[in-house]
Amino acid sequence: MTTPVLAPAVPHRADRRLDAAWLAGVCSGLAVHLNWPVLVLRVGFVLLSASMGVGVIVYLVLWLALPLAAESPRAPGLEAARRGGLRTVQGPSRVPADLGAMSAVVLLGTGLLWFAQSAGFGLPSAALWPALIGTTGLMLIWWQADHIPTRSMKGLTGMRRWFAPLIAHWSRIVRILLGLLGLGTAVGLIVVQLPEMSETSRTLLVLAIVVFTLLLAAAPWIIRVRRSLTAVREEKMLADARADMAAHLHDSVLQTLALIQRQASDPKAVSSLARRQERELRAWLYGETAETGTVKAALVTAAAEIEDDHGVDVEIVVVGDRDLDQELRSLVQAAREAMVNAARHAGVDKVDVYAELDEGTVEVFVRDRGAGFSLDEVPADRMGVRGSIVERLRRAGGSATIRSAPGEGTEVRLEMKR
């Protein structure tokens, strides 16, 4: 049984991360996407801003263009437990902003702005103030749009539905009003400075500016509505996939129950059936989305097969992961052989497997607390240990160490440098 992989419907793209944001999370989102240090991006935007405010404009465009980081889909069991109130989920914790770096960047920005203005290649001073005030107002409003939760709006009707998020806290109204005031001031300053023209065209121009400003201020909400339509469609597709999956699983549970009834006289078969079913259900309900073609996936599959074939519990813990290649395939094979040996000869019902993969080494430990054996007494014709574990691994460029003594259990340690 493979855990269903609920792939996101869209390929990976940049998004904004509010949990590490100073402002709108554009830089922190881009940093994750490009795998650059976030401070470099922040300083870059500040530098760009000094040349006629290009950085600010790019930032604002990205603010609108990049969606907020979406929550990755959880395993259905967890999702159901959350909806049923069986567990509390805190949102992702905010990474506290580094005040030192923040003030440094702000100072740099202010200094650059001042320098650009006084050196004469900044914005003309007539445009500077409206630009500053207007941008600040716009950011205040947009910032609000990011921080008003959509979830709490569900379940309300009529007018309340529209205003509930706003009147949830007085500071929201104040901030939005301040933002609008800023925008209004900016528009006023621009209008006052308009060159001479006929009354009609002047009125039309003012009207156009006001409408444009209002559209700009409302942009996050307009975009949000559009995105939520897409999201609803994707959710529907996911829900369908899950319903199919649930039906399939229910079928398999029914099958298992029927088999258990028929084989009720054979305790070993019953417990093996129950174990397999438990593993399937658990993997589906609470499992992480399984990858295929990695060492972890291969080890977990091997452990599951041995649980089924030999009727033992294999407790498997894997730290780190990497893609399988020819040598690592041999390592997994050797680990599997070690598990089979433990299941077959140790005479216990539990085998512990621990694998650790980091940059330099891959290590796998297979351990049982069973009968154990003396290494010298293994007859030369018993191929199990020597042939399939030690030799196989040596050919692949790794090494195997076996520690065992009669009555002490056995531990096989497989190691490979990568």
Added chain:
Amino acid sequence: MTEQQNTQPEPQGAPAAWRVVIVDDHAMFRSGVKHDIGARVQVVGEGEDVPTAVAAVLKADPDVVLLDVHLPGGGGVEVLKQVHATEPEMKFLALSVSDAAEDVIGVIRAGARGYVTKSISADELVDAIGRVAEGDAVFSPRLAGFVLDAFSGSIDVAAVDEELDRLSQREREVMRLIARGYAYKEIARELFISIKTVETHVSSVLRKLQLSNRHQLTRWATDRRLV
């Protein structure tokens, strides 16, 4: 698990009948656990959701609370919060059918002193209750694996000055042995240290797990939507 049976800690000679409250929303599971361990511990209360659990714990004042992670009313984390608000010393052992990292780390960060899965054998459960009651921590191999995962990666030593933010060499060795399936006694023998020292190391890892603001832990947790 014959070995573990023999090594059950029985301080001062007498088997300490720990007073335990069982919290789980399935009555069948509660009675199953009671049947399994009732002879060796004293079950002094039960709870089936957050309010009844909090009431039962505060009323019975047990040594250990066996706490299900998924519970109507906000989950085990909520019980931990509410009880610790009045009884900050109450000891919890989390018990769950879910192995999701999110749940394991979440309930430990909320203050539980250990985490075991519901498939645990009765002997191991009694053993774990004893450890938690004595103020030690109980790490399953899986939890140890999560800890190693969370604290692993190339640690930039210069950037890490907080003692809380990384595992010492010894703590890492202990975690690896737990993940490999070693019992505390076996770890002590392997590393040539006393069982008490092993317990100290595990408790110290638990403290780090609960208190650390380590950037990488936060990052790891956020990636998996934890904390």
